[in-house]
Amino acid sequence: DSGVTQTPKHLITATGQRVTLRCSPRSGDLSVYWYQQSLDQGLQFLIQYYNGEERAKGNILERFSAQQFPDLHSELNLSSLELGDSALYFCASSPDVAETQYFGPGTRLLVL
Amino acid sequence: AQSVTQLDSQVPVFEEAPVELRCNYSSSVSVYLFWYVQYPNQGLQLLLKYLSGSTLVKGINGFEAEFNKSQTSFHLRKPSVHISDTAEYFCAVSEEEGGSEKLVFGKGTKLTVNP
Numbered sequence: 563d564s565g566v567t568q569t570p571k572h573l574i575t576a577t578g579q580r581v582t583l584r585c586s587p588r589s590g591d592l593s594v595y596w597y598q599q600s601l602d603q604g605l606q607f608l609i610q611y612y613n614g615e616e617r618a619k620g621n622i623l624e625r626f627s628a629q630q631f632p633d634l635h636s637e638l639n640l641s642s643l644e645l646g647d648s649a650l651y652f653c654a655s656s657p658d659v660a661e662t663q664y665f666g667p668g669t670r671l672l673v674l
Numbered sequence: 675a676q677s678v679t680q681l682d683s684q685v686p687v688f689e690e691a692p693v694e695l696r697c698n699y700s701s702s703v704s705v706y707l708f709w710y711v712q713y714p715n716q717g718l719q720l721l722l723k724y725l726s727g728s729t730l731v732k733g734i735n736g737f738e739a740e741f742n743k744s745q746t747s748f749h750l751r752k753p754s755v756h757i758s759d760t761a762e763y764f765c766a767v768s769e770e771e772g773g774s775e776k777l778v779f780g781k782g783t784k785l786t787v788n789p
Binding site: 645664668 | 720779
């Protein structure tokens with residue numbers, strides 16, 4: 563158990579819908595990262611927050627957004643969902659920006 | 675931008691045999707390197723990491739990896755595998771960008787240990 567929690571574990575929704583994925587980092591970790599794992603693209607970095615502020619952006623679509631709250635938990639919002647958004651979404655946390663990242667169990671999203 | 679190549683997408687081995695999972699990265703500058711393991715239907719677990727110092731890094735579950743700067747490689751090895759090592763293994767390199775570090779992953783290697 564890495565100490566990073568993600569909810570929900572599974573999510574099934576329809577195209578065009580909007581979902582929110584939640585992540586609670588390890589106690590004391592200030593940095594949160596979001597990754598997407600799909601069969602065709604593999605594991606890709608989406609976005610990073612550090613102590614409430616956006617720090618880095620990767621291959622994140624404009625339909626996707628994220629935020630980190632004062633209690634340091636983070637949410638990833640996915641809107642106007644398409645079939646191709648079906649994937650496993652991981653959250654990771656680290657104490658600071660350049661330290662080892664510890665991954666949560668992931669949220670499996672299925673868009674029908 | 676960094677890239678990571680895992681040369682084998684699938685590696686089948688017999689129990690108690692040695693295994694090497696290969697990983698090459700693109701950068702010639704200082705990097706941090708990681709191996710993560712993903713068991714079926716689970717998240718990613720850190721196996722080991724190279725930040726600096728000794729080029730031979732020991733991790734959990736009897737795995738080790740050797741950092742080779744001249745060959746830009748970070749191959750993962752285990753002298754004797756168990757059925758329970760069946761999983762997907764990901765090599766990753768950290769990439770600094772604008773004061774932040776993100777991980778760039780390889781495509782993964784599926785290790786199947788057969789009895």
